[in-house]
Amino acid sequence: MKIDSIKNGIVIDHIKAGEGMKIYNFLNLDKQDCTVALIKNATSKQMERKDIIKVDCFIDLTALGYIDPNITINVIRDGELVEKYHPELPEKIVNVVRCKNPRCITTTEQELPHVFKLTDAGRQVYRCIYCETKAER
Amino acid sequence: MRSLISILDLSVQEIDELIAVANDIIDNPKNYAEKCHGKKLATLFFEPSTRTRLSFEAAMYELGGNVLGFSEAQSSSAAKGESVADTVRTVSCYADIIAMRHPKEGAPLVASMNASVPIINAGDGGHNHPTQTLTDLLTIQREKGRLNNLTVGFCGDLKFGRTVHSLIEALSRYTGIKIILISPEELKLPSYVKQDVLQKHNIEYVQTTDLEAVMPELDILYMTRVQRERFFNEEDYLRLKDSYILTPEKLQTAKSDLAILHPLPRVNEIAVAIDADPRACYFRQVLNGKFVRMALILKLLEECV
Numbered sequence: 011m012k013i014d015s016i017k018n019g020i021v022i023d024h025i026k027a028g029e030g031m032k033i034y035n036f037l038n039l040d041k042q043d044c045t046v047a048l049i050k051n052a053t054s055k056q057m058e059r060k061d062i063i064k065v066d067c068f069i070d071l072t073a074l075g076y077i078d079p080n081i082t083i084n085v086i087r088d089g090e091l092v093e094k095y096h097p098e099l100p101e102k103i104v105n106v107v108r109c110k111n112p113r114c115i116t117t118t119e120q121e122l123p124h125v126f127k128l129t130d131a132g133r134q135v136y137r138c139i140y141c142e143t144k145a146e147r
Numbered sequence: 148m149r150s151l152i153s154i155l156d157l158s159v160q161e162i163d164e165l166i167a168v169a170n171d172i173i174d175n176p177k178n179y180a181e182k183c184h185g186k187k188l189a190t191l192f193f194e195p196s197t198r199t200r201l202s203f204e205a206a207m208y209e210l211g212g213n214v215l216g217f218s219e220a221q222s223s224s225a226a227k228g229e230s231v232a233d234t235v236r237t238v239s240c241y242a243d244i245i246a247m248r249h250p251k252e253g254a255p256l257v258a259s260m261n262a263s264v265p266i267i268n269a270g271d272g273g274h275n276h277p278t279q280t281l282t283d284l285l286t287i288q289r290e291k292g293r294l295n296n297l298t299v300g301f302c303g304d305l306k307f308g309r310t311v312h313s314l315i316e317a318l319s320r321y322t323g324i325k326i327i328l329i330s331p332e333e334l335k336l337p338s339y340v341k342q343d344v345l346q347k348h349n350i351e352y353v354q355t356t357d358l359e360a361v362m363p364e365l366d367i368l369y370m371t372r373v374q375r376e377r378f379f380n381e382e383d384y385l386r387l388k389d390s391y392i393l394t395p396e397k398l399q400t401a402k403s404d405l406a407i408l409h410p411l412p413r414v415n416e417i418a419v420a421i422d423a424d425p426r427a428c429y430f431r432q433v434l435n436g437k438f439v440r441m442a443l444i445l446k447l448l449e450e451c452v
């Protein structure tokens with residue numbers, strides 16, 4: 011299977027097989043005008059099967075580390091790989107996860123942003139800033 | 148401008164300073180009688196809690212200030228569907244400081260993000276109640292003369308008791324603290340509190356179901372209510388409730404300088420016969436609550452120089 015190579019953009023590699031669509035939606039890629047390719051079940055030396063997303067432009071990836079810090083991000087400029095990194099765990103995520111605690115103020119005040127903060131980097135624990143309920147993955 | 152939402156918003160040093168100011172207020176009330184002259188405290192109680200509200204209002208009056216506010220949501224604009232953010236923006240125009248109680252967890256934090264005056268969390272659902280914890284700390288300090296090197300027993304409902312979780316959190320920042328957790332199996336301290344607080348700070352702790360067995364060790368006994376509705380069936384409740392009621396007989400093996408605390412209101416978990424015992428501190432604790440709130444208001448209004 012052949013996909014046009016990217017000139018200026020990013021390749022999100024080593025996505026757990028089956029998680030590609032989730033990340034596609036999470037990054038709102040349906041709203042992008044540039045070329046986007048979602049590759050499912052590619053063969054991988056490291057993980058047997060993986061998903062890959064190619065985006066032919068630059069987009070905001072700040073919250074990606076919350077979804078999976080093991081993903082690899084490749085940055086391509088003028089057709090050359092210029093940077094390769096794993097996303098960091100973001101300190102704060104806004105409107106990515108919704109608080110499930112029925113006693114939380116976010117349940118009665120609909121316009122409040124759902125904000126979670128990283129409280130334990132080792133165990134990747136995020137807690138609601140309002141009620142401290144743990145984010146469920 | 149600062150607010151107090153959780154007890155952990157205050158450093159140990161700031162807590163020690165508040166306790167020092169509260170002790171000075173107790174010794175020299177006249178020096179503080181006009182400190183907040185011309186200042187207004189708004190008590191915004193979206194759910195009723197007469198005890199806490201009166202404590203805040205008495206505190207402000209004793210500082211020479213004034214008080215305005217409401218005592219239940221029905222009499223506020225919240226009944227018309229106004230957001231917490233809008234309510235506190237409005238009240239910020241009338242008051243210099245706000246004490247807020249709300250049934251929803253996190254409401255005071257939302258208030259502090261939108262108000263232009265300091266917010267004091269006066270209880271948000273089952274979440275935080277930092278002025279209760281300050282009250283408990285002042286009481287322990289006054290009764291024992293220290294906040295370190297203490298064996299502290301918590302008895303009753305350790306599962307849902309937010310005052311317990313928050314006091315354990317506050318005490319775990321002091322040295323030489325040993326915690327003894329006394330409760331029925333059904334109401335044990337949640338594992339996240341053990342993991343995130345006790346184990347994280349290397350606090351020595353013991354779990355038991357037997358109050359009498361640990362009584363001789365205790366410097367502090369913090370009693371809480373065991374509520375009928377916490378049990379799945381009436382049988383379990385009836386079987387267990389008496390084990391967690393403090394009686395003069397159970398106190399026989401206690402230290403002579405034990406301090407018995409209770410966040411009140413009490414139902415029957417401390418026999419009335421104990422009230423006359425000098426080790427019963429819970430009514431002095433109520434009074435301490437007013438003094439520590441005075442110290443806190445001064446600190447947040449930066450009048451405390």
Ligand SMILES: [Zn+2]
Nearest residue numbers: 109114138141
């Ligand atoms: Zn929440």
